[in-house]
Amino acid sequence: MTEYICRPTKRIKLNESPKWYAYAILTDEYAKEPPLVKVYLSKLENKRQISRVMQELSKLLPVEQMKLQHLKRVRQQDILLFKMNDLNGQTVTEYLVSVGLSAEIVELLCKNIHETDVFASAPMLRWQYELAQLRWPCKFHPDKYMESLNEGSIFSEKQRNFHTKILYLLNEISSELENNKPCGICIDPRTNAVVALATSRTTISPLMHCPTVLIDFVARSQGGGAWQKEFLHEFQNVDENLFNKNKINPSMSGIPSHYLHFIRADKRFEDIKIGAEPPRSKTMIESADQTALSSVGNLEKYGPYLCTGYEMFLSQEPCLMCAMALVHSRVRRVYFQKRSKNGALVSRLKLHSVKELNHHYEVFECKEICS
Ligand SMILES: [Zn+2]
CATH class of the missing domain: 3.40.140.10 (Cytidine Deaminase, domain 2)
Known part of the structure; x- marks a missing residue:
């Protein structure tokens, strides 16, 4: 031996x-930035309109249905509407009418429409959350174990x-x-x-x-x-x-x-x-x-x-x-x-x-x- x-x-x-x-x-999913998706936002004229708009939007166009449940709906006077890809050839107004929103709310929303990029999926780690927040407010559930691995x-x-x-x-x-x-x-x-x-x-x-x-x-x-x-x-x-x-x-x-x-x-x-x-x-x-x-x-x-x-x-x-x-x-x-x-x-x-x-x-x- x-x-x-x-x-x-x-x-x-x-x-x-x-x-x-x-x-x-x-x-x-932990090591890279989540992919982006283009969405429409609507800027309301004043904050008092938010609750009325949200009442209809959360019922007829919920974020869960668009697989955007990781995002918050409102940032100051901006309201998140839907993904640009969901339009399917319609105009924004036609689309909002087609989901059943009232004429009054459609009119409010369509006064000032603009587009932006948001994270298409939920941030998994804090560094991703911080990047996501720069684009649009989002929800985050910290995972201690994964953070410690990272x-x-x-x-x-x-x-x-x-x-x-x-x-x-x-x-x-x-x-x-x-x-x-x-x-x-x-x-x-x-x-x-x-x-x-x-x-x-x-x-x-x-x-x-x-x-x-x-x-x-x-x-x-x-x-x-x-x-x-x-x-x-x-x-x-x-x-x-x-x-x-x-x-x-x-x-x-x-x-x-x-x-x-x-x-x-x-x-x-x-x-x-x-x-x-x-x-x-x-x-x-x-x-x-x-x-x-x-x-x-x-x-x-x-x-x-x-x-x-x-x-x-x-x-x-x-x-x-x-x-x-x-x-x-x-x-x-x-x-x-x-x-x-x-x-x-x-x-x-x-x-x-x-x-x-x-x-x-x-x-x-x-x-x-x-x-
Ligand atoms: Zn081998």
Whole structure:
């Protein structure tokens, strides 16, 4: 087993290494300005007319019907009427008459018509809300969690230190044992223990990109794994006695033996916890709430099931095949270091923003901050 622990003599110590910060890659509805839509406004001659106009408008031309319910109806003497696209060849007057407004109100509204651009959908984050307000008053329901993801305040200092430690281990395994091949680590966030650790094995099969191998090794920790035969030799000679101190859960079968010995033989990694919880009974998994399978709550309640509730740290942004494999495995969070040319989480597309998929994970790009 010592054959794996040959390293260059000069090594960087963990406390000298740069700190890693994880930044959320948000889907476009949070990351971009909402699209604009052209609407008609009417400027009333005085404010006393507003309540009479609104009585008819809210009944006969409600904002909900125009899918503009995120907008307020009135700004000083300006009244929001309808989307320009709704006219369908009619004039504004004809349209207002056609929806059933009284002649008196139509006359009031048509005295001073003008157009403007407003946000076509509701602002999701405060920065979008502030931009939206500049155009037209709108409603806003702040989402604390999404704001913290956007600001980067979601992680505590302790969590950031943990990310740094895991990325450090990831990079050391990749550079010292694997000739800088892409590497990945799966973590159980309940215990912060390493569940599985894998490197790309495309020399064995073109499908064995790092994330697919990592998912397969997580399956091993649950008594499964599609590539049992191919990796048999990597999981032999494990002396479990070596791991009593930092073993959290009984299953270490998601971590190849040479990585286990590398971690254990090196003082820099002495506080790295290892071990996966073995699966519980099948009936419990089947009764789990399928819509919330990715949550840590379900991991707590039902035990490990695929990658439910787990977090993946990858040295490279996954390709589309691997990003989909991570969807199928129901992972909770994906952290990656380097962007890839074919990356499917930010470079080519954001797979996690495809609403039609039946599972979505959170994505973080990790950046080195030198102090
Ligand atoms: Zn891939």
